[in-house]
Amino acid sequence: MKIYLYFFLFLFFNCQSQVVSSNAVSQRKEIQFEDKYHYPFTLTPKDFLLINSQQKMDDVFKLIHKNNKGNRFSPVPVIVENETYLIIKPPLKNSNDVLIEKISLDKNILYVKITEFDNPDFNKSSRISPNILLKLTGNITFKKITLKY
Numbered sequence: 842m843k844i845y846l847y848f849f850l851f852l853f854f855n856c857q858s859q860v861v862s863s864n865a866v867s868q869r870k871e872i873q874f875e876d877k878y879h880y881p882f883t884l885t886p887k888d889f890l891l892i893n894s895q896q897k898m899d900d901v902f903k904l905i906h907k908n909n910k911g912n913r914f915s916p917v918p919v920i921v922e923n924e925t926y927l928i929i930k931p932p933l934k935n936s937n938d939v940l941i942e943k944i945s946l947d948k949n950i951l952y953v954k955i956t957e958f959d960n961p962d963f964n965k966s967s968r969i970s971p972n973i974l975l976k977l978t979g980n981i982t983f984k985k986i987t988l989k990y
């Protein structure tokens with residue numbers, strides 16, 4: 842009888858340890874986002890640019906308006922509470938553009954899940970990394986971005 846008791850206790854503690862470890866793995870907070878636009882020219886020399894002031898947003902859109910051809914200018918977004926704007930430059934591998942699938946935050950690292958695709962609006966042979974303007978829901982602060990293909 843004691844053997845059965847020890848066996849069931851062993852199973853119980855073993856299952857509890859698996860529950861704790863699976864909760865530790867899923868600490869990433871998923872971030873809601875909106876993919877605003879993909880620009881085929883450089884907006885920042887860095888891998889990413891966090892836009893947290895209206896002055897920064899205005900400076901970015903001065904560059905966008907300068908590089909856009911045509912008569913119409915895209916409207917400048919207004920920085921409001923509970924929104925964070927971000928420009929990322931994911932490197933291209935086998936296509937001319939990327940699609941953002943998922944964004945999550947864990948310990949000051951922003952994880953961005955990316956899928957490649959061929960954008961018909963860009964030149965097929967274009968190897969310039971697109972500058973992607975994203976609007977994140979919430980006041981997001983982070984120190985590093987990790988891109989996952």
